[in-house]
Amino acid sequence: MTQAEYELVVGLEVHCQLKTRSKMFSPVSAEFCEDPNVHVDPVVLGHPGSLPVPNEKAIEYVARLGLATGCSIRPVSHFARKHYFYPDLPKGYQISQFEDPICYEGRIEIPASKDEPEFVVRITRIHLEEDAGKSIHDGSDTSTLLDYNRAGVPLAELVTEPDIRTPHQAFVFLKYMRQLVRYLGVSDGNMQEGSLRCDANISIRPKGSTALGVKTEIKNMNSFRHVEAALGYEFERQIDALRNGTEIIQETLLWDVDRQITRSMRSKEDSHDYRYFRDPDLPPLVLNPEWLERIKVSLPELPTTKATRFVEQLGLSDYDADVLTEERETAEYFERVLAALDRDNSLDQVSTKNAANLVMSDVRRIANEHSLEIESFPIDPEQLAGLVVLRVASEVSSSAAQRIIEIMLDSNMSAHEIAVQQNLLSVTSEDLLIPLVRQVIDDNPKQVEQYLSGKETLIGYFIGNVMRMFDGSPDPQVVRGLLQEELERRATN
C-alpha cells in the first residue's frame, strides 16, 4: 500500500563497453583475454613518456549511439582528466569528458509492451571515456591482484534524466539499451560479462510532488534483474525511512545480491574531488559535419522502427514482430528471406507469414541446437525461401520442412532438390496416385461392393491402403478425393 503514496524517481548511468579492436587511446587489443595483463602496452600501463592517441572507431561508435538516441552531437568537444588514486587506474586519472560531452539532450521512446505501457526517457548526455583495470581481491588480507587487460577499453557513458518511475521500467529500459547497442554494432551489451554496466540514482517523493528528494546511488548491479530488485528494495527502504522519520542521506550504496539488500559504501562527505581539467595531451575533438552525415546515413533501422514496420507493412502480429526484431541478425535474416521470395515473385502475405514462422521457430531452434549464430547461419536465405515456397504450396509437411532445414545446414541444394532426393515431397500428383488407387480398388472387390451398397465408412480402409503402398507422405485429402472419384466411376459402370 505504501508504494501507492510515493513515487519512485530514478536516473540511470549506463556504461557501455565499445566493441573496438584496439583500446581507446592505444593500438593494443581491446578484446577480452582470460590471461591477465596480456593486452597492455606503455600507454595502458601509464609508463613515463607514453601518450594517448584517440581511437577514431570509438568516436564513431559513440556518435552512432548519440544519433540513435536522438542526441545533439557537439561539433567540438574535449577530453578531460578525472583524478583519483586507485591501483587499477594506471595513470592516477581516467581520461573522460566533463563539461562538453560528445552527445547531449537525447530521448528514447520505449514502445508499449505486454506488461509496460509506453514511456519516454530523456538522455542527459553520452560521453566517451576509458575503462579501468580490474582489482582482484583473492581473499588475502595483504595482497590484491591487478589485471590491466580491461584498462583503456573504450566506454560510452550514457546518463539519463530522472525519468524512470518503476523498477520494471528500469529493467525494460536496460533491455532496450542492450538491444540498441547490439543493433548499432557498438557493443555486446552483456551485463553479466560487464560490457554493459549500470548505476542508478534513486529518490522518492509523495505522489503529485515535483520536488526531488534526497538521492542515493546504487552500484554493483550485475544483471537487469539485479537492477529491478535493487530499485524495488531501495524504494521500500526509502519509504520506510520517511515513515519512521529517519533521514535519507546522500550516499553510495552497493547491491548485496546474496542478502538482497543495499548497503552503504561511502557517504557524500567521502566523495572525491576529481579535479577535472581538459587533457592537454589531446587536442579538441572536432567532428567533421560530412563524417557525421555519413554515420547518420549508415545507421541501421532501429529495432522499434523495424518492429512497427513489420506489423504495419508485412501484416505480422505484434508478437511475431517483437520476436523477429529482438536481435538485429534474426530480423535481417528474415528480411533477406523475404527479398529472395520477392525475386521469385512469391512474396505475399501468406509466404511472409510462412517465412516468419520458419525463421522464428525452426531456424532459431536449429541455430540454438547447433550453437550457430544467426549472422553466420549456414543456410542461404535463398535456400530458405525455396522451402517457404514448398510450404505455401503444401508440397512438404512441417516435419519434412524441419528435416530439410537440417540437411541444408551441410548442403547447398535447393529445398526442392532435397525434398525430391529424400522423398519428402507431399504427393499431390494424381499421376502417381491414380494407379495405386485403382490397384487398391481392384484388390478389394468385397469391400468395394460393401462401400457401394452404402457402407461409406470403408473409405478410411481404402485410404489407409493407398497410404501404405506409397513410399512417402501423400496428402490424405487428395487420396480420399481420388478414391471417391474412382469408386463413383465403378458404380456407374
Add this chain to the structure above:
Amino acid sequence: MMNRTFETDREKVLDGVLSVESILEYFLQRIASENGRINAFIDVDTGAREAARRVDVSLAEGTDLPLAGMIVGVKDVLAREGKPLSCASNMLAGFTSVFTATAVERLEAQGAVVIGRTNCDEFAMGSSNENSIHGPARNPHDTDRVCGGSSGGSAAAVAAGLCHVALGSDTGGSVRQPAAFCGTIGLKPTYGRISRSGLVAFASSLDCVGPIANTVGDVAAAMQFMAGHDPKDATSSVNEVPNYRGGLPDPGTLRVGIPNEYFADDLPTSILRAVEQSKGRLKEAGVEFDEVSLPNTPLGVSTYYILACAEASSNLARYDGVRYGSRSSVSQTDEANGIADFYARNRTAGFGEEVKRRLMLGTYVLSAGYYDKYYARAQAARRLIKNDFDKVFESVDVLLTPVTPTTAYPIGTRKDRVLETYQEDIFTVTANLAGIPAISVPIGTDDEGLPVGVQLLSHHFNERSLLALAGELLSESNKR
C-alpha cells in the same frame, strides 16, 4: 679549446678520414677526463660503441646517413628502450623504459649515436640542476656555479665538449636558460614541432624537446630530423618540415622588435650589454629594429607556475609504486595502513622537495572551489599572453630579449629563495605559454667571465628566422 662540431666531423666522416667509432672514442675520453668535474653525464651508454660500429658499417655499405658522426647526449627525461630512465628522481630509480622517444629514435635512424644520459632537475622541475638524485651538474666555466636547468647536464656537456649535441626539454625555459648559463645555443621549437612521445611529461601543454649545441648548424641538423608529425603524439603538428640547414632568410629582410616589458630597470649591465651588442651586429647585417610592447608579460610567471604545476600534479599522479618505480620500504610491511597510506608513503619517499612543492601547488589550483580562482584565470591570462605575441608578430618577424636576468650563480645559494628563482623565469616562460619558438644564443661574457645569452623569439613554425639571426650573431666576422 675549441669544441668539436658535428658539421666539421661530418665532412671528415664522409671523406673517410674519420670513423664514427673514433669520434665516439674521442668523446668517451672527454667524458672520462671531464665529467668528474662537471657531473653532466649520469651514465655512458653501454651500447654506444656497438651503435657507432654499426653506423660505420652502414656507411661502408653506402647507406646515406645524414647524421652519421653525430654524438648525442640525452637528457634523462627521454625514454630509450632497454635503458634506464630516472628523471633524476628516486621515484624512478631502477626503472628501465620499454620504448624509445620519437625524437631520439629519429636521430638514431639517421646515424646519430647516443653516448649517454645527461643530468637534470628532478622531472625537469628546476632551473639550476640542483634538484637531482645524481647531484648537481656544474658549470664548466666555473664549477662552483650552477649550469642552469632543468636541462643543465645537457648544456654543460655541450659546453664542455663532451658531445656534439645534447637533447633537453623546455617547459618554461629549461633548454634556453642552461644554454645561456653555459654559453651554448639552445632551441625551444614551436609546440608540437617535435613529438613528445617518450618525453616524460612535466606540463604537457608546454613541454618541448629541444636541441643544445655549439653551432647553429648542429642545432639545425638535429632539428631537421627530429621535427615532424608523429602518430604517437596527438599534439604533434602535421605541418611540413622546412629546411633548417640551408636557404634561411636573409637577415636583411627581417624586422626585429625589442619588447620594452623585457627590460626592467634592475637588469644587470652585462645582460643589457649583450642585448645591445646583438642589436648592433644585426643592424650591421641590415636588420631593422622596432620598439614593441607585450603588455601582458608581467602575468607570465604566475600564469606559468599555476598551469605547469596543475598539469604536473596530474602527469605525475601515475608514479605510485604500483606497477613500476620505487615503493617505500615501509609501504610493503604491515605498518602501511591501507591503500591511501601505501600511496602516501611511496610518493613521500619517491619525490624530492621541489617536485612535492609543485605537486601540492598544482593539486591546490585544480581543487573544487579554487579552480576558477586560479586555473581558469591562468588559462585566460595565457590567452592574453598569446594574443600579445600574435599582435606583435603582425609587425615584426622576430623579438630580441634577454634570456635570463642573471648569469650563473653559485651552487647552493638559492635553496631558500624559491619565489625569487621562479621570478627569474620571466623571459623564458612566455614562449612556452604562447607555444612559439625561441632560441638562446651566447653573446660574450660578464665581468666575471661567465657566459651571457640573448633570446630570439618568433611566431609559430618560424624556426628558420631564428636560425638565420642566430647564425648572423655567431658568424665568424662577429666573433671578437
